Amino acid sequence: MSPARIVIVGGGFAGLHLVRRLERALRPGEADVTVIDRNNFHLFTPLLYQVATGELPPHAVAFPIRQATAHAGFRFLQTAADAIDLERRSVLTADGPLAYDHVVVVPGSVTNTYAIPGVEEHALPMKDLVDARAVRRRVLESFERAASEPDAARRLALLTFVIVGGGPVGVELASSLRDLMDHTLRPMYPQFDLTRDVSIVLVDGSERLLSQMDGRLARIALRRLEQQRVRVVLGAFVAEAAAGSVRTRDGARFDGHTIVWAGGVRTNPIVAALDALPQAKDKRLVVDASFRAGGRDDVLSFGDAAFFEQDGAPLPQLAQVAVLQAPIVATNLARLIRGQPLVAYRHHPKGDLIALGRTSAGAQIGTLFGIPMGNVVIGGFPAWTVWRINYLMQLLGVRNRATLLMEWTLSYWFSRMAANTP
8 A cells, every 4th residue: 555645735833743743643654744835944933023123033933844854754845835726636836736645734824914005015014034034124224214313203203113913923022122122222322212212102903912812911911011111002903004104993193114014814825715615704724623624534724724613712823722733633644544533632722921021921821731720820020931931942953942042141141133134
């Protein structure tokens, strides 16, 4: 019997953690596994904001996908997946078709601009590594231009930063941006009073921050941002973005030379195009408890691409969810190959973490080392310690962990990277 052909579309959290689990679940010769992604690295997106604010270099949050696939004896192809032909069981790529017996659709999500006029043209996204580097470059360029700007009004605009989105990305970016200014840029630009001259505005349409997290974390985050002199504007839906400003539905306008869009994500177009399979309203693939799309044994999905309903509500599009789901998906792929009954997944969240700048964070702990903690919520330095340890352990590769620890130490005791190098 020839090996089953498994194609994994995407090398994000879902795809890479599936590779690690499949390495253990499959027997030698059972399957030929191919992973495809347009990048040859896995991006550790929870720390992307630290690249944008100079706390980490780009390579600290990028892990070579090929290193994981080679170790497992799988194949990696750096190519763009254009479509999935369900009838012919083939993934159509920029380098030709790729036949499969089982395809795992995990391409991640993409930035959601909600078709708001001007966002794509005038706001900086925060989704990929190139986005984080662009934000960092814009921030430093703004300070350089302000340093030689004689007009007070234009100087104020250059030193105003508007972040749209009160989720984890927006909150952590705003907090870290203030740290960059207070602990690195302040001595470099003595001509500015950074308390008075620099403004950070965080705008969100929800009535509270971190709407998908515990409300206690939202309160901790709001208090911390207020301490950091970040202006938080809630219940403000952005209706339009222009060069140097955003306008809300109620007519309010927020001016700033730098506008960062952290307003959420939407389903990847390759997933949305699979309309022959059951989809939720947001175009995610509706999957059963075993992660089969439309009840088909040849199409599985999880993570951001999948609509997995539990207790009447879908699981959120978070990296933690994909990581926790990966072991069961690997088990079920092995069982499909062997003709064995599948197992169902039950989600048990570990909790949520939110970084709030220098020595401060919020942590909602559901389970710790498999032990139920009763949804304990802590803040301040203890939560910051939990946050750092958690992400240090989650990062793949000994080299990346060592780099992360070293860079964190350097950024804490010394200045951050504040030079616009290529």
